[in-house]
Amino acid sequence: MTQLFSVPATGRRAYPPRVSAFTQPFWEGLARGRWETTCCEACGRQTFPPRPVCPHCWSDQVRWSPLSPRGTLYSWTRVHAAPAVFAPEAPYGLGIVDLDSGIRLACRLLDAPGVRWRPGMAVEMAVLQYEDGPLFAARAVAS
Ligand SMILES: [Zn+2]
Numbered sequence: 001m002t003q004l005f006s007v008p009a010t011g012r013r014a015y016p017p018r019v020s021a022f023t024q025p026f027w028e029g030l031a032r033g034r035w036e037t038t039c040c041e042a043c044g045r046q047t048f049p050p051r052p053v054c055p056h057c058w059s060d061q062v063r064w065s066p067l068s069p070r071g072t073l074y075s076w077t078r079v080h081a082a083p084a085v086f087a088p089e090a091p092y093g094l095g096i097v098d099l100d101s102g103i104r105l106a107c108r109l110l111d112a113p114g115v116r117w118r119p120g121m122a123v124e125m126a127v128l129q130y131e132d133g134p135l136f137a138a139r140a141v142a143s
Contacts, residue, residue, distance in 0.1 A: 002069045003033040005126040005139065007110060012132040014085040025064065026050050030134045033127055037103070039065035048103045068101035070124045070141065076109060076117045097123055097138050110139040 019027050026049070029036060038050040042059035048067065053060050074096040082090035093109030095117065109117060110126055122141040127134045 002035065002066070004030075004035050004069060004136075005124070006033055007126055007128055007137075007139075009128040009130045009135075011088075011130065013130045013135055014089065016132060017135075022052050023050055027133060030127055030136060031129070035067045035069055035125055035136070036064050037067050038062040046101060046103060048105055067103065067125075068099040070122065071097045071099035071138070073117060073119055073121045073123050073138070074098050074104065075119055093117060095123070095138055097125075099125075108135065108137040110137050112140065115140045 017027065026036065037046055037048045038052070039046045039062065040054035040057060040059050041061035041063060043054060043057040045054065045056050046065060046067070047055055050064075052062060054062060076093055076095040078091050078093050079086070080091045082092070086092070093111060094106065095109045096104060096106050098104050108128065117140075123138040124141050126137050126139045128137050
């Protein structure tokens, strides 16, 4: 399985995810660079975020399966006037990413020198390693 690129991040996550017994394997895996979600045994479709019941056919027969680490930036914005809890990290980029496997998700964008975000560009998922746990983000793929 592909291991996501990992980036150290300063401090604690400003708005940490609520981790349930069901999503704990996702967050523990993400901390180790593992990128996966639930896949329905009945209809074969992946869902993101991970869910115990398939939203397409309502089956509760789901298993963990690898997510595509690569995708395309569908849209993005740069947040300057951030909600109070995120203000120390502003300005920051937020993107909507279409993974190659068809999952669409929103996440933080990792800025880098020379990277100009634009819709349609190739991105890959990465892990921001905060002191209290991981968050997923996208970074530009070198072209
Ligand atoms: Zn299903």
